[in-house]
Amino acid sequence: MGKSNAAKGRYWKAHLRCVGVLLLIWFFVSFGCGILFRDWLDQSFPGVGSAPFGFWMAQQGSIICFVLILVAYAIRMARLEDNLEHDEEEAK
Amino acid sequence: MSQDGYNYLFIGLSFALYIGIAIRQRAGSTSEYYTAGGGVSPFANGMATAADWMSAATFISMAGSLAIGGYDGSRFLMGWTGGFVLLTVLMVPFLRKFGKATVPDFVGDRYYSKTARLVAVICAIFICLTYIMGQMRGVGLVFSQLFGIKIATGVIVGGAIVFFYAGLGGMKGITYTQVAQYCVMAFAYTIPAIFIAIALTNNFIPQLGFIGDYTAGKEAVPFLEKLNHINTDLGFAKYTDGSLSRIDMFCITAALMCGTAGLPHVIVRFFTVKNVKAVRTSACWTLSFIAVIYLTAPTIGAFSRVNLIENLNDKPYAETPSWFQDFEETGQMAWVDKNGDGKIQYWGAGKSESGKSGAVFLGKPVFKEGATGSFGERVVTNVVVTDNPNELYFGNDVMVMANPYMGGLPKWAIALLMAGCIAAALSTAAGLLLVLSTSISHDLMKKIVKPGLSDKEEIKYARLASLGALIVAIFFGINPPSTFVAKTVAFAFGLAASSFFPTLLMGIFSRRMNKEGAISGMISGILFTMSYIIYFQFMGGTKDQYFFGISPEGIGFLGMLINFGVAFSVAAFTPAPPKEVTDLIDNVRFPGGAETEAVDH
Numbered sequence A: 001m002g003k004s005n006a007a008k009g010r011y012w013k014a015h016l017r018c019v020g021v022l023l024l025i026w027f028f029v030s031f032g033c034g035i036l037f038r039d040w041l042d043q044s045f046p047g048v049g050s051a052p053f054g055f056w057m058a059q060q061g062s063i064i065c066f067v068l069i070l071v072a073y074a075i076r077m078a079r080l081e082d083n084l085e086h087d088e089e090e091a092k
Numbered sequence B: 001m002s003q004d005g006y007n008y009l010f011i012g013l014s015f016a017l018y019i020g021i022a023i024r025q026r027a028g029s030t031s032e033y034y035t036a037g038g039g040v041s042p043f044a045n046g047m048a049t050a051a052d053w054m055s056a057a058t059f060i061s062m063a064g065s066l067a068i069g070g071y072d073g074s075r076f077l078m079g080w081t082g083g084f085v086l087l088t089v090l091m092v093p094f095l096r097k098f099g100k101a102t103v104p105d106f107v108g109d110r111y112y113s114k115t116a117r118l119v120a121v122i123c124a125i126f127i128c129l130t131y132i133m134g135q136m137r138g139v140g141l142v143f144s145q146l147f148g149i150k151i152a153t154g155v156i157v158g159g160a161i162v163f164f165y166a167g168l169g170g171m172k173g174i175t176y177t178q179v180a181q182y183c184v185m186a187f188a189y190t191i192p193a194i195f196i197a198i199a200l201t202n203n204f205i206p207q208l209g210f211i212g213d214y215t216a217g218k219e220a221v222p223f224l225e226k227l228n229h230i231n232t233d234l235g236f237a238k239y240t241d242g243s244l245s246r247i248d249m250f251c252i253t254a255a256l257m258c259g260t261a262g263l264p265h266v267i268v269r270f271f272t273v274k275n276v277k278a279v280r281t282s283a284c285w286t287l288s289f290i291a292v293i294y295l296t297a298p299t300i301g302a303f304s305r306v307n308l309i310e311n312l313n314d315k316p317y318a319e320t321p322s323w324f325q326d327f328e329e330t331g332q333m334a335w336v337d338k339n340g341d342g343k344i345q346y347w348g349a350g351k352s353e354s355g356k357s358g359a360v361f362l363g364k365p366v367f368k369e370g371a372t373g374s375f376g377e378r379v380v381t382n383v384v385v386t387d388n389p390n391e392l393y394f395g396n397d398v399m400v401m402a403n404p405y406m407g408g409l410p411k412w413a414i415a416l417l418m419a420g421c422i423a424a425a426l427s428t429a430a431g432l433l434l435v436l437s438t439s440i441s442h443d444l445m446k447k448i449v450k451p452g453l454s455d456k457e458e459i460k461y462a463r464l465a466s467l468g469a470l471i472v473a474i475f476f477g478i479n480p481p482s483t484f485v486a487k488t489v490a491f492a493f494g495l496a497a498s499s500f501f502p503t504l505l506m507g508i509f510s511r512r513m514n515k516e517g518a519i520s521g522m523i524s525g526i527l528f529t530m531s532y533i534i535y536f537q538f539m540g541g542t543k544d545q546y547f548f549g550i551s552p553e554g555i556g557f558l559g560m561l562i563n564f565g566v567a568f569s570v571a572a573f574t575p576a577p578p579k580e581v582t583d584l585i586d587n588v589r590f591p592g593g594a595e596t597e598a599v600d601h
Helices: A002-036 A036-043 A053-091 B005-022 B031-040 B042-053 B057-098 B103-110 B114-147 B152-200 B206-210 B223-233 B246-261 B264-272 B275-296 B295-313 B322-329 B396-406 B411-449 B456-478 B485-498 B501-507 B513-540 B553-571 B579-589
Strands: B334-337 B366-371 B378-380 B392-394
Touching: A002 A036, A002 A053, A002 B246, A002 B366, A036 A053, A036 B366, A053 B246, A053 B275, B005 B152, B005 B411, B031 B152, B031 B456, B031 B553, B042 B152, B042 B275, B042 B411, B057 B103, B057 B246, B057 B264, B057 B275, B057 B396, B057 B411, B057 B501, B057 B579, B103 B114, B103 B264, B103 B411, B103 B501, B103 B579, B114 B264, B114 B396, B114 B513, B152 B206, B152 B264, B152 B275, B152 B295, B152 B396, B152 B456, B152 B485, B206 B223, B206 B246, B206 B295, B206 B411, B206 B579, B223 B579, B246 B264, B246 B501, B264 B275, B264 B411, B264 B485, B295 B392, B295 B396, B322 B334, B322 B396, B334 B579, B366 B392, B392 B396, B396 B411, B411 B456, B485 B501, B485 B513, B485 B553, B501 B553, B501 B579, B513 B553
Parallel strands: none
Antiparallel strands: B334 B392, B366 B378
16 A cells, blocks of 8 residues: 555646646746747847747647647656556555 | 528527437426536536536627737637636646535535625625626527527527526526537637638638738738837737736736636536536546637637728728628617718727827717718717827627628638637537526525425426526626627626635635635625726726736636635634544545535435
């Protein structure tokens, strides 16, 4: 039981870390690039095609990143769950 | 075949398809009624969720908001898709693991209290009703456009159809109809965009045309530069600049994101898949399907802005294309010839003497029945604003529908778009109706009022409740509290952000949060948000009274912070939750164990 609880604790921590990192990226691409630093990015970053960078991030780039974030989440969590299952098997 | 013929054909065919599916897949038990029995594949559920979630507001108004607001419209793009990320990583896997059929169920069990359940039910009903109003309005708009009937009649016809297949078919019925509806929507949205992209930018991928060159003029110029140029020429702000203050933009986007993550009708869609792993895969599919439409919307907005100006500005009224009169007929466009030259002038605030307003007249157009002006235009009775030269009025909602006419698209593409608009409104309305009816029959009747309810009776209540909810929704669809579909919907998000999102989040991630904290948080959050919205929408609050310059659209974000603040302070002074509840939290946090059935019977 003790070992299984330790495995669960590890799983939960790893899960929180994974969600935390993904949400940081989430915040950065949307609120960061699309709103807070947009003017600066528009002026000093090379545009995407003829679109200013910040504007493009707000209208297109952020959405593409969101899809990638979810794919990463699904892959990472499947991995973590497998690890937990494996650890729990061993604890028994 | 005439345009009407094509419209009838496409819409008739799509309806036959939806109703056929609903009849074949209609629900027999409560489990099928609420969660389709819990065995839908992640791919199919992904498509259905995308359709459920992509509302008439998205489909009809969003491109219009983008066309008018330029950069400002990004708040909808980022808000709705970004919220889906929150929903997936913070909410649904845990709620699915919990395994009950509705969101108030989780709130009731997690906060071990009937009061909490009741508050959650009331919040769910509020959110869904606000949201469904916008959908009914959308259905009404499309029908009135199509068949030349009044918007009110259109709303009633749409309501009857939704009731027919959602009220009767339940979750199982709507899941597969939504799959069909997504397909119709995706084609309906992208095909016109492709045609217009080819016409304007000589590139068949709209997203590349958007960042590429405008080739319809004498020489190729970067498309967005051209767009900025024609906007500033006419006295509008640059398309890529936007006019909202940064803090307002931030708050509205945040409210939309957190609101999306708290929308009960989207959350319940994930109760239809097999397990937590399937939830995550399904969410990836959903967002990919959504992205297909969301990446196209800004291109449609920008293209139609160019088309609108090129087609109408400085044109004599007598020479306007015939679609202009059609939209005038339904009251979505209007022209007041201020300078008496017989030409349409479309000018922005920059050309006005006061430098503030570009409004043609005050409020929505009210036409004098049967009266026409000296050039044959319909006469409005509104007070005309004379300190600016702008003469053209058009509603946001009109953009997507007018776009294919402006671009001169083939008739079948226009008919397909109409079918898509209706699919968008119907699919979301159906999902909302289902949550409304289950909230009433399951959470209110069975769990609070009449615990001994049998399965059969519960479904009967659900169907009755959906009828009642629909009547209210139709009423507000006819008399909407706000002019634009997208705005009405934005409020539903504000309410969801200030009530469900924080409560669910604390329920999953804080072991210390107790019922006293959650209930007081929910109540203060939603009360604050509602009174702010009501004050500014109905009681004539003005812009300079905004807190920190945050508009009612973005106030849900502040409401959410208040909810968190109140909940944690109250929880600190009241007893910790009992052991069953912390066990419950542990249970939802970890995968594995016995696969829980989707409904507790």
